[in-house]
Amino acid sequence: MRVLKRLGAVGLLSGVLSACAPTGPHNCKLYISGVMPIINESGSPIVRAGINGHPAALIVDTGATTSVIGSAYISPFGLEVMGPVGTMTGVGGSELVQAVRIKSLEMGPSSAKNFAVIAGGKFGGHADGLPVVGLFGQEFLANYDTIVDVPDHVVQLVRTEDCSFPTPGWEGAVHKIPVTHSATDGLKTRLQIKINGKPAEAILDTGASSTLVTMSAARRAGVTQAMLNNDPVMPGYGVTRDPIKIYRHFFSTLEIGDIVFRNIRLDVVDDLSESDVLLGSDFLKHYRVWISRDDYLYAQHDKDIPAADAGQSTASQP
Structure with missing residues (x-):
């Protein structure tokens, strides 16, 4: 999904960064900025969110240039309309969209305040009793390495520092896949x-x-x-x-x-x-992936995840 006119400055998710214990000769550190449980059993990963204080659910969408809130939720969530910004194009068609301002977004322990997203499209259905109201897109995800771990039902936003190994905390066989990212x-x-x-x-x-x-x-x-x-x-x-x-x-x-x-x-x-x-x-379905912001994607099959590592690798706190 792309938006032909992109928004300007966008707020970053902020939260307490949790550092894993230093390891290895380079004193490797792993900083966790967001831990978001996946609340659905199949399909695209969906996580809990609080939008202007309203409980909701968002689809984690690595293919979306920017986050999107369905037009039907502008009034119920008290979103401030800022005006039209262009056309949103996705699978099946295009639609004129507008920018709206969100006063507060809560995603697990992290939050963002006073930022703009796109309002457009149609969303429906529920996950874990919450309405699915939109997409959580790349303007947030691209500021971090993104770990999507469907087998263990969690999405994590992380940064690494002084690590000689690209996926600290992962043990077992890991596939290294070349990728590109362009602004x-x-x-x-x-x-x-x-x-x-x-x-x-x-x-x-x-x-x-x-x-x-x-x-x-x-x-x-x-x-x-x-x-x-x-x-x-x-x-x-x-x-x-x-x-x-x-x-x-x-x-x-x-x-x-x-x-x-x-x-x-x-x-x-x-x-x-x-x-x-x-x-x-x-x-x-059977892989956890580490989307690094360098030139590689790392993927690990659930059968290659050591039993002691499943469910706690990067989610562990020091």
Whole structure:
């Protein structure tokens, strides 16, 4: 999801930074700025939030340039309308949006005050009894390394200092996957993948509940329209809630770095606005990922997480 006109200054989440005990020859330190439990059992990770004192839930969306609050919540949450800012484009369509000011946002132990976000799109449903009202996007996430740990149901925002190992606190086998982040691209996490052995460009998009592949990328991977006509078809919806047609097709292989999925079902759509593939939260079902702000993404399968490490690695306090 992108917004053609971006907002100016945005407040940072602030909170008490918790430093892990120094380790190793470089006195490695891990600072934890946010620990947010994932409150849903499947799909995109959803976390609790307090918006101007109102309990709510937000989707953690690494594919969103900026955070978004649904237009329907402007009045109920007492958001100050600042005026139109441009067009929001996502899966399925575009929509004119406006900027609104949030007086206070609480995310676990951290908070932000008096900052602007986009109001637009349509959100619905509940998670753990809370209304899902919007997206938590890159203007916050990109200030930190982001750990999305679906197997252990937690999202963490961290910083490291003087660490020779890129994922301090993680033990066991870890996959190192090259990625890029560009300020001109909203700091999205882009990576090169292969589908049926053919290269494709992907964006890691935790806001997408399933991985989406464009028709052109599917064709490069050897998929014909005749094949798709034999696949199950279902409607899909993006943030604007405009329906799109999805073909559910089995591919021989999906390669993400040195991780290889075989005989995997992916969702084929007509087109995407920013890449060949949106690598969705289905990829994360059995992985925890550390989105570093350098040139790599680190992923660890739940079977490779030591029993003593599960549920406490970076969530531990000194």
